[in-house]
Amino acid sequence: MIGKLLTSDFLKIKRKGLWFLTALGPIGVVALQMVNYGIRRDYLLEQSEDDWGYYLLNVHSFTPLAIVLGIAILTSFIASIENETNAWKQLIALPVSKLTVYLSKFTVLAILLFLSSTILMLMTLAYGVFLDLGDSTPYMEIAKFAYYPFFASLPILALQLWIASVCHNQGIPITVGIFGVIFAYSSFVLPDWMIWKWPSLMNQWDEPVINVMLGVGIGILLYIIGMIDFARRDVK
Amino acid sequence: MGSILSAEWFKLRKSKMVPLIFAGPIIGLFIGLTSNLESNTQGLDVNHWYISLFSMNLTYALLFLPLIAGVFASVICRYEHQSGGWKQLLALPVTRGRVFVAKYILIMILMMAMQLLYLCSIFAVGMMKGYSDPFPMEIVWKSIVGGWVATLPLVALQLWMSIMFKSFAAPFAVNVIFTLPSILAINSKTIGPYYPWAQPFSMMYIGGNSDDAFFVPWDQLLTVVGGGFVLFFLGGYLYFQRKAV
Numbered sequence: 001m002i003g004k005l006l007t008s009d010f011l012k013i014k015r016k017g018l019w020f021l022t023a024l025g026p027i028g029v030v031a032l033q034m035v036n037y038g039i040r041r042d043y044l045l046e047q048s049e050d051d052w053g054y055y056l057l058n059v060h061s062f063t064p065l066a067i068v069l070g071i072a073i074l075t076s077f078i079a080s081i082e083n084e085t086n087a088w089k090q091l092i093a094l095p096v097s098k099l100t101v102y103l104s105k106f107t108v109l110a111i112l113l114f115l116s117s118t119i120l121m122l123m124t125l126a127y128g129v130f131l132d133l134g135d136s137t138p139y140m141e142i143a144k145f146a147y148y149p150f151f152a153s154l155p156i157l158a159l160q161l162w163i164a165s166v167c168h169n170q171g172i173p174i175t176v177g178i179f180g181v182i183f184a185y186s187s188f189v190l191p192d193w194m195i196w197k198w199p200s201l202m203n204q205w206d207e208p209v210i211n212v213m214l215g216v217g218i219g220i221l222l223y224i225i226g227m228i229d230f231a232r233r234d235v236k
Numbered sequence: 237m238g239s240i241l242s243a244e245w246f247k248l249r250k251s252k253m254v255p256l257i258f259a260g261p262i263i264g265l266f267i268g269l270t271s272n273l274e275s276n277t278q279g280l281d282v283n284h285w286y287i288s289l290f291s292m293n294l295t296y297a298l299l300f301l302p303l304i305a306g307v308f309a310s311v312i313c314r315y316e317h318q319s320g321g322w323k324q325l326l327a328l329p330v331t332r333g334r335v336f337v338a339k340y341i342l343i344m345i346l347m348m349a350m351q352l353l354y355l356c357s358i359f360a361v362g363m364m365k366g367y368s369d370p371f372p373m374e375i376v377w378k379s380i381v382g383g384w385v386a387t388l389p390l391v392a393l394q395l396w397m398s399i400m401f402k403s404f405a406a407p408f409a410v411n412v413i414f415t416l417p418s419i420l421a422i423n424s425k426t427i428g429p430y431y432p433w434a435q436p437f438s439m440m441y442i443g444g445n446s447d448d449a450f451f452v453p454w455d456q457l458l459t460v461v462g463g464g465f466v467l468f469f470l471g472g473y474l475y476f477q478r479k480a481v
Contacts, residue, residue: 170404
């Protein structure tokens with residue numbers, strides 16, 4: 001059942017611009033560094049001995065913002081595909097459970113985000129090699145900076161999907177997304193328990209892997225809460 | 237014109253989204269109370285208000301103001317996008333041009349209200365932190381009104397996009413694509429002054445040159461903000477004239 005739902009959800013997002021945005025996010029993040037390094041390359045290379053590390057930090061300064069806003073956009077898109085034509089009713093009237101409907105939406109979004117992270121990894125690597133930042137390419141670090149924020153942002157995905165699918169007025173989830181990006185932008189002053197801080201991979205122990213584990217754990221929890229709430233509500 | 241405006245206001249009020257203007261002061265309070273620049277500037281002889289204003293205006297004008305402007309534009313068009321609202325509205329004896337102008341004016345009034353509430357939040361942050369320095373009224377006014385002026389072109393573009401797209405996410409995506417690069421643009425002396433989405437920051441940045449009426453030179457204000465406004469407003473206006481409803 002979930003396979004068929006997934007197929008139909010992928011069909012629904014065709015030609016809506018979601019694939020385009022999924023690719024644009026990571027490309028944009030690296031493109032900003034292309035501009036940054038293109039304009040003041042010499043200055044930036046002087047800043048640190050570890051050119052690769054400094055380059056990765058520069059890329060990573062935009063990743064959390066792009067992820068938080070990207071999640072808000074994609075979740076709202078997915079929800080408004082059903083909202084606009086009042087399709088929730090027709091979808092729920094099919095012989096599928098509401099829980100699987102919700103699971104399928106979440107899975108589609110998670111796949112899109114995962115794809116985004118993969119593109120980010122490849123783009124970061126490609127431009128880094130192009131910049132000629134030194135001989136020892138830190139493949140593990142590049143992969144970490146691409147996939148850790150993905151796992152750390154799962155709670156935000158679960159929360160935004162929950163809000164977007166239960167609110168009829170999409171202004172509310174979008175506003176929550178804006179608050180999210182303000183939090184992500186000022187994550188260095190946030191306490192560790194705020195989920196918007198996690199994609200930045202900062203915490204008081206300086207162990208990014210904690211954010212990944214928290215992200216997966218709390219992400220599943222928020223997902224279950226959202227799913228149960230979605231299933232209990234009446235479809236208008 | 238007046239009756240279209242009041243009709244727009246009525247629709248907005250009933251959509252229960254007016255409290256959105258409180259997002260501005262909430263963000264202001266959040267940034268103001270979490271920043272602790274005071275510890276870095278201990279001993280320096282500066283007006284304490286400036287320290288708060290620096291950190292508050294940075295995040296508020298750089299990311300929040302351009303993004304929330306788009307949400308207001310989408311909220312204003314939401315009613316019409318649902319089940320043929322455009323048809324009903326334009327079947328009335330109103331011209332499309334006036335509808336467009338009325339929607340634009342209403343968004344700008346809301347933005348002004350939000351800016352004023354943000355001013356209150358600056359004041360509240362100072363009160364809570366117990367500043368005793370004189371309140372820099374002139375500078376604050378400049379940045380409040382300046383930030384508002386800088387959103388004129390952004391709101392025009394967002395209104396255009398919101399009329400074009402049915403969903404909230406699409407105009408918001410356009411907004412995000414243009415707003416995020418301004419984080420880099422403000423660092424550059426060559427790009428920053430010409431990037432329309434970086435203008436709210438430049439206009440609210442209290443360290444700028446304050447001899448002019450605002451914190452940016454008049455020619456920059458007129459060409460970038462004024463030019464952007466004319467371009468986006470006319471684009472949206474003409475698009476709406478031709479749009480099939």
